[in-house]
Amino acid sequence: MRGFRTLAPPLVALALILATWEVLARALQIPAFLLPPPSAVARATLAELGDLALAASVTGRAALYGFLMSACVGTLVAIAMSSSRILERAFYPYTVFLQTVPIVAIAPLLVLWFGAGLRSVMVSSFIVSVFPVITNALSGIRSVEPALRDLFRLYGASRLSTLTKLELPAALPAIVTGLRVAAGLSVIGAIVGEFVAGFSESGAGLGIVILSSYRQMRTDLLFSAVLFAALLGLVLFGAVNLAGHLLLSRWHPSARNP
Amino acid sequence: MTLSKLALVSLCALAAALPSCSKKSAEPPRGAAVVLALDWVPEPEFGGFYAARELGAFGRQGLDVEIRGGGAGAPVVQLVAAGQVQFGIAGADEVITARARGADVVPIYATFQTSPQGIMAHAARGYKTLGEVLKSGTLAIEPGVAYSAFLKKKYGGFGATLVPYDGGVARFMTDPALAQQCFVTAEPLAAKKKGGDPQVFLVADEGYNPYAAVVIVKKSTLTDHPDWVKGFVTAAREGWTSYLATPAPTNAVMQKLNPSMDAETFASAAAAEKVLTESADTTAHGLGAMTRARWETLGNQLADLSLVLKAPPVDDYFVALP
Numbered sequence: 001m002r003g004f005r006t007l008a009p010p011l012v013a014l015a016l017i018l019a020t021w022e023v024l025a026r027a028l029q030i031p032a033f034l035l036p037p038p039s040a041v042a043r044a045t046l047a048e049l050g051d052l053a054l055a056a057s058v059t060g061r062a063a064l065y066g067f068l069m070s071a072c073v074g075t076l077v078a079i080a081m082s083s084s085r086i087l088e089r090a091f092y093p094y095t096v097f098l099q100t101v102p103i104v105a106i107a108p109l110l111v112l113w114f115g116a117g118l119r120s121v122m123v124s125s126f127i128v129s130v131f132p133v134i135t136n137a138l139s140g141i142r143s144v145e146p147a148l149r150d151l152f153r154l155y156g157a158s159r160l161s162t163l164t165k166l167e168l169p170a171a172l173p174a175i176v177t178g179l180r181v182a183a184g185l186s187v188i189g190a191i192v193g194e195f196v197a198g199f200s201e202s203g204a205g206l207g208i209v210i211l212s213s214y215r216q217m218r219t220d221l222l223f224s225a226v227l228f229a230a231l232l233g234l235v236l237f238g239a240v241n242l243a244g245h246l247l248l249s250r251w252h253p254s255a256r257n258p
Numbered sequence: 259m260t261l262s263k264l265a266l267v268s269l270c271a272l273a274a275a276l277p278s279c280s281k282k283s284a285e286p287p288r289g290a291a292v293v294l295a296l297d298w299v300p301e302p303e304f305g306g307f308y309a310a311r312e313l314g315a316f317g318r319q320g321l322d323v324e325i326r327g328g329g330a331g332a333p334v335v336q337l338v339a340a341g342q343v344q345f346g347i348a349g350a351d352e353v354i355t356a357r358a359r360g361a362d363v364v365p366i367y368a369t370f371q372t373s374p375q376g377i378m379a380h381a382a383r384g385y386k387t388l389g390e391v392l393k394s395g396t397l398a399i400e401p402g403v404a405y406s407a408f409l410k411k412k413y414g415g416f417g418a419t420l421v422p423y424d425g426g427v428a429r430f431m432t433d434p435a436l437a438q439q440c441f442v443t444a445e446p447l448a449a450k451k452k453g454g455d456p457q458v459f460l461v462a463d464e465g466y467n468p469y470a471a472v473v474i475v476k477k478s479t480l481t482d483h484p485d486w487v488k489g490f491v492t493a494a495r496e497g498w499t500s501y502l503a504t505p506a507p508t509n510a511v512m513q514k515l516n517p518s519m520d521a522e523t524f525a526s527a528a529a530a531e532k533v534l535t536e537s538a539d540t541t542a543h544g545l546g547a548m549t550r551a552r553w554e555t556l557g558n559q560l561a562d563l564s565l566v567l568k569a570p571p572v573d574d575y576f577v578a579l580p
Binding site: 031032033034108111112116117194195196197198199200201204208211212213214215216217218219 | 403
C-alpha cells in the first residue's frame with residue numbers, strides 16, 4: 001500500500017504529461033522533425049533498442065568512472081581543505097572555477113591531452129561533477145559541532161581519528177547530498193565529452209547517437225537517446241540514494257522514514 | 259512574415275502615392291526583408307551571396323537580404339521548414355533527408371556543382387587512394403553525415419577509429435595518424451598555413467557528389483513569392499559571377515565577420531572555388547544550375563544506404579531554375 005502511494009503520483013503525472021504531449025502534437029500537427037509525439041519516440045526506441053542499450057552502456061561506464069573519480073577526489077580535496085584554512089583560502093576559489101568551466105570549450109583540448117575515447121569522456125564527466133562533491137563535503141566537515149570537536153581534543157584524539165570517527169561520519173549526509181547532484185552531472189559531462197571525444201563507429205555512446213540522429217533529422221531517435229541518458233542519471237542517482245540510506249538510516253534523521 | 263508583408267504593402271503604397279518623386283529620391287527602395295541562414299560561419303564558400311548583398315544585386319531584385327551566419331549543426335533546414343527564415347544553405351543530401359522526414363523544403367540554387375567535401379590525410383603517410391586512408395589510424399568525421407555511410411559501404415567498413423569532427427585542424431596538426439573530413443576550400447588551406455602537409459581526397463571522386471551550398475526555401479515560397487525565388491537566383495548568380503572574378507572586396511567584408519581566417523586563406527579558398535562552381539550544366543544554364551537526373555541519383559544513393567526509407571519523388575521538389 002505504501003509502495004503504491006509513493007509510486008502512483010509520479011506515474012499518473014507521467015501518463016498525463018505524455019497524453020497531453022501526444023494529443024497536442026497531433027492536434028497542432030507539429031512536424032515530427034520538430035517535436036515527435038511520444039508514440040513516435042516509443043517506436044524509435046523499440047526499433048533501435050539494441051543500439052541504444054549498447055550506447056547507454058558505453059556512456060554509463062564513462063559516467064560511472066567520472067562519478068567515482070569525483071567522489072574520491074572531491075572528498076579528498078574537501079578533507080585537505082578542511083584541515084587548513086590557508087589551503088582552503090588558497091584553493092577553494094579554483095574549485096569554483098571547475099564549476100564554471102564551459103566544458104564544451106575545453107572538451108576539444110581534452111582530446112588533444114588524453115586522446116579520443118573513454119579517458120577523455122571520463123575526465124569530462126569528472127570535471128563537470130566534482131564541484132558539488134567538494135563544496136558539500138567541505139561544508140559538512142566544517143559544520144561539525146564545536147562541542148564535539150572540543151571533546152575529541154580534550155581526550156587527545158589524533159588528527160586521523162578525529163577525521164574518521166567524527167568529521168567524516170558527521171559530514172556524511174552532506175557528502176551524500178553532493179554525490180546526488182554529481183550523479184546527474186556526471187552523465188551530462190560524459191555526453192558532452194562524447195560530442196567531441198567519443199568513438200563514433202564501434203563503441204559509440206549516447207552522445208554520438210544524439211549527434212548522428214540530429215544530423216539525420218531523426219528527432220524521434222534523438223529523444224530516445226535523451227531518454228536513455230535520463231535513465232542513466234536516474235540509475236546513478238538511485239544507487240547514491242541507496243548507499244546513502246544504508247549508511248545513514250541507523251542514525252541520521254535525514255535518512256529515517258517518517 | 260507579417261512584417262515583411264507589411265513592408266511590401268507599404269512599399270507599394272509609397273510607390274503608388276509618389277510616382278513622380280520616386281526617381282528623385284536618393285534612398286534606394288527597401289526590398290522585402292528576408293533572411294538567408296548559413297550553415298557555417300562566413301567563409302569563401304558563401305562568397306557569392308555576400309557579394310550579391312554588397313553589390314546591391316539583392317536590392318535590385320527587391321530583396322533586402324540579411325545573411326545570418328551559423329556554426330556546426332546549425333538547424334538551417336528546420337528553420338526554413340518552420341518558416342522562421344526564408345532562405346537557407348544546406349547540402350543536397352540534407353535536403354533529401356529532410357524531405358524524407360517531412361520537412362517541405364525545396365532547392366532553388368546549387369552553388370557547388372562538385373562537392374567540396376573531402377577527407378584530408380597527412381601526405382607523409384603516402385596514401386594513393388582514399389580507401390587506404392580509411393583502413394588505419396583515426397578518422398575525424400561528423401557522426402551521421404551521409405557520405406560517411408557511403409564510404410563505409412563502398413569500402414566495406416572502416417579500419418580507422420572514427421571520432422567526431424570538431425570543426426578545426428588542431429588535432430590534425432598534432433596527430434600524424436589522424437585523417438579528417440574537410441571542405442577542400444577550407445581546412446587543407448588552414449592546415450597548410452600552420453605548416454601541415456594535408457593531402458585531400460575528394461568524396462565526389464569516389465562516386466558520391468551531392469550539390470553543396472544549395473539554397474533552399476519552403477515549398478510554399480515557390481507559389482507565395484515566386485518573385486523572391488526568381489530574384490534571389492538572379493542576384494546569387496550575379497554575386498557569384500562577380501565573386502569568382504574579383505573576390506577581394508567581398509573577402510574583406512567577410513573577414514571582418516570571421517577574423518579567425520586570414521586574408522591569404524580567404525584569397526586562396528576563393529581561387530579554389532571556381533572549378534567547383536562550374537560544370538557543363540552551368541555553362542548551358544548559368545551558375546547554380548541543377549538537373550533532375552542528379553537529384554534522382556542522389557535520392558537513390560541515400561535510399562541504397564538506408565539513410566532514407568525510399569527516395570522522395572524528385573518532381574515533388576525539383577524545380578528548373580527560372
